[in-house]
Amino acid sequence: MNDTNILQLDNVNYEYRNKYQSVKAVNSFDYDFKKGLFYAITGKSGSGKTTLLSLMVGLDTPSGGIIKYMGEDLKDMNMDKYRRDNVSLIYQDFNLFPLLTVLENVMYPLQLKGQKKKDIRHLAVEKLAMTGLDESYHKRYPSMLSGGEQQRVAIARALVTGATILLADEPTGNLDTENGDNIVSILKSLAHSEGYCVIVVTHDLDIASVADEVLQLKDGKLIQ
Amino acid sequence: MKFIRIFLHSLSYTFNTLIRKIFKSIAVVICVATFAILICVMDYTIQKQGNLLLDMYEQYKVNIVVLDKFAENKEDLEINNKYASIFMQEDSKLWGLIDEVVIRSNGEESADVYLQDDTFIDTLNVVGITYIPEQYEFGVTVEMAEGYSKDIFMGDESVCIVPQNVSQIGGNVCIKQGPDIEPLIYKVVGTYVPQEVGYDEEEANFIFCPYLNYDQHLASTKNNIYRLECRIIDAQKVTEIENYLLKYFIAPSMAGVTPSGYNELKLFYEYSFIIPKGNLEEVIDPIKADIKKLKIVEPFIFSFSIAIGFIISMLSIRNRKAEFAVMRSLGASGFYVFFESFMEQFILCMVGTGIGSIAAYFAYGNLSGSQINKILIFTACYMLGAVIEAISIARVKVMKIMKANE
Numbered sequence: 001m002n003d004t005n006i007l008q009l010d011n012v013n014y015e016y017r018n019k020y021q022s023v024k025a026v027n028s029f030d031y032d033f034k035k036g037l038f039y040a041i042t043g044k045s046g047s048g049k050t051t052l053l054s055l056m057v058g059l060d061t062p063s064g065g066i067i068k069y070m071g072e073d074l075k076d077m078n079m080d081k082y083r084r085d086n087v088s089l090i091y092q093d094f095n096l097f098p099l100l101t102v103l104e105n106v107m108y109p110l111q112l113k114g115q116k117k118k119d120i121r122h123l124a125v126e127k128l129a130m131t132g133l134d135e136s137y138h139k140r141y142p143s144m145l146s147g148g149e150q151q152r153v154a155i156a157r158a159l160v161t162g163a164t165i166l167l168a169d170e171p172t173g174n175l176d177t178e179n180g181d182n183i184v185s186i187l188k189s190l191a192h193s194e195g196y197c198v199i200v201v202t203h204d205l206d207i208a209s210v211a212d213e214v215l216q217l218k219d220g221k222l223i224q
Numbered sequence: 225m226k227f228i229r230i231f232l233h234s235l236s237y238t239f240n241t242l243i244r245k246i247f248k249s250i251a252v253v254i255c256v257a258t259f260a261i262l263i264c265v266m267d268y269t270i271q272k273q274g275n276l277l278l279d280m281y282e283q284y285k286v287n288i289v290v291l292d293k294f295a296e297n298k299e300d301l302e303i304n305n306k307y308a309s310i311f312m313q314e315d316s317k318l319w320g321l322i323d324e325v326v327i328r329s330n331g332e333e334s335a336d337v338y339l340q341d342d343t344f345i346d347t348l349n350v351v352g353i354t355y356i357p358e359q360y361e362f363g364v365t366v367e368m369a370e371g372y373s374k375d376i377f378m379g380d381e382s383v384c385i386v387p388q389n390v391s392q393i394g395g396n397v398c399i400k401q402g403p404d405i406e407p408l409i410y411k412v413v414g415t416y417v418p419q420e421v422g423y424d425e426e427e428a429n430f431i432f433c434p435y436l437n438y439d440q441h442l443a444s445t446k447n448n449i450y451r452l453e454c455r456i457i458d459a460q461k462v463t464e465i466e467n468y469l470l471k472y473f474i475a476p477s478m479a480g481v482t483p484s485g486y487n488e489l490k491l492f493y494e495y496s497f498i499i500p501k502g503n504l505e506e507v508i509d510p511i512k513a514d515i516k517k518l519k520i521v522e523p524f525i526f527s528f529s530i531a532i533g534f535i536i537s538m539l540s541i542r543n544r545k546a547e548f549a550v551m552r553s554l555g556a557s558g559f560y561v562f563f564e565s566f567m568e569q570f571i572l573c574m575v576g577t578g579i580g581s582i583a584a585y586f587a588y589g590n591l592s593g594s595q596i597n598k599i600l601i602f603t604a605c606y607m608l609g610a611v612i613e614a615i616s617i618a619r620v621k622v623m624k625i626m627k628a629n630e
Contacts, residue, residue: 095553
């Protein structure tokens with residue numbers, strides 16, 4: 001294993017089955033993701049991007065092949081713990097908890113780990129600052145923020161867990177160009193400056209153009 | 225410690241959600257409380273009507289009166305002594321269902337009464353009787369010995385009530401019905417002062433013995449029952465008693481038409497009976513109809529309450545699928561998500577049913593076991609709805625929800 005390899009997908013398959021048919025959403029996907037790089041996974045709707053994302057984040061298990069995190073097969077790991085500690089997901093529509101303040105939203109994943117509130121507050125403040133949100137935002141509710149600000153909170157929430165892999169599903173899909181560009185630059189700097197492995201699933205060619213690696217999917221297969 | 229902190233965090237999130245969605249929480253609590261009250265009201269109304277019905281039955285004392293086969297109340301019915309067993313024996317189906325049994329003989333048999341030293345006192349008419357003779361019937365006012373009541377006349381002991389001038393209470397008298405008949409000794413348990421009765425101013429001159437004793441030792445004929453009546457203890461049993469009596473008597477509606485064959489006493493059907501109910505049915509039927517209607521409506525109200533509870537809990541959780549899906553994607557375990565979603569509904573349900581129960585308690589002064597049971601069933605159904613939905617949320621396909629949300 002290359003020491004920068006963090007997530008290895010080895011001949012991964014995923015098949016949706018129903019009463020009448022089976023569809024291969026991910027077909028023999030082979031790839032090694034490395035730390036410190038910014039990846040863009042592109043493809044048309046139904047090409048298997050989101051399915052691939054859910055496999056990498058451990059929300060689904062592949063019907064064939066192996067996914068390894070730092071050399072360890074995900075099948076042998078506790079998936080809840082894997083999601084709490086090693087991988088974070090950023091959504092297109094932010095998915096913040098509407099009844100929690102910005103600071104509470106960022107602290108939530110750490111409280112889920114059983115950490116003391118007083119011990120994690122400074123960490124949450126730090127991650128919010130990394131995404132450009134100062135103290136004036138801390139007590140606001142998500143509904144009081146713009147789309148771009150909400151996505152920054154979502155990124156801070158993803159970072160606070162200490163995860164080394166950031167998976168983002170169309171993170172700029174609901175943002176205007178300016179906010180979208182800002183988010184992309186934050187994600188890119190997280191990869192290059194902080195050493196995160198950032199994997200973005202997107203339709204947006206602009207994101208693909210700034211990515212270190214672009215993976216194109218067609219019918220569940222990696223074609224480029 | 226870590227587990228406790230996670231547990232406390234979960235609870236804090238639950239309370240946070242409930243407080244920040246205060247109007248929604250209040251709405252659910254009010255809805256649950258309303259149904260709890262509704263269940264109590266329905267149950268209380270049925271119970272109240274039931275109690276009213278029981279009161280009515282208790283207030284109405286219904287008698288059974290035996291008449292001749294034409295349903296006429298003859299002066300002397302001359303009923304066969306076997307009929308007494310229907311009303312007086314412990315193995316009879318009427319035992320426990322009737323009281324105030326009035327059986328007496330016609331008092332035409334006479335007997336010579338002596339003291340135990342063979343001193344003749346008087347010749348008296350013997351009356352077999354199951355009750356203490358009263359002034360209106362015999363022209364006597366009886367004084368009973370201490371420790372004796374009318375119950376003594378339901379048995380077959382050799383006791384008697386005699387005129388005061390015959391013997392003192394507690395004494396014994398001998399009864400002789402003929403020169404060749406062995407005298408019988410009777411203990412005097414009551415005396416009376418003879419009074420003039422009726423227009424013919426005949427003086428009362430009776431010796432009263434328990435009917436069964438009379439029938440066994442003193443009666444000169446088997447058809448010795450002059451009058452037969454009793455009272456039904458529980459008016460609810462009227463129909464049951466009526467049906468039973470038809471084995472022995474002609475139905476009142478069939479009076480004059482004698483059924484062929486024998487009755488259960490192996491005697492011809494010679495007597496009828498009536499149970500004068502007065503306006504009992506007029507009073508009771510509307511109450512019965514009300515109870516019937518309420519009992520028809522109650523399962524619907526109850527089922528509706530349960531369905532509403534079930535639906536409220538399901539909808540409350542289902543509307544927040546995305547929120548719980550995010551928890552899963554952040555690493556919350558399935559159990560954590562189950563607990564989180566269930567606890568909210570549990571708290572709302574407990575508060576709602578608690579408020580409803582307290583309101584019902586203050587409204588009615590107490591809660592009956594039946595009301596508490598029904599509230600518990602309602603709570604259990606609400607919780608079942610919450611559990612089903614919480615399980616489905618805990619097993620949710622996160623990405624599917626997220627994509628659907630987008």
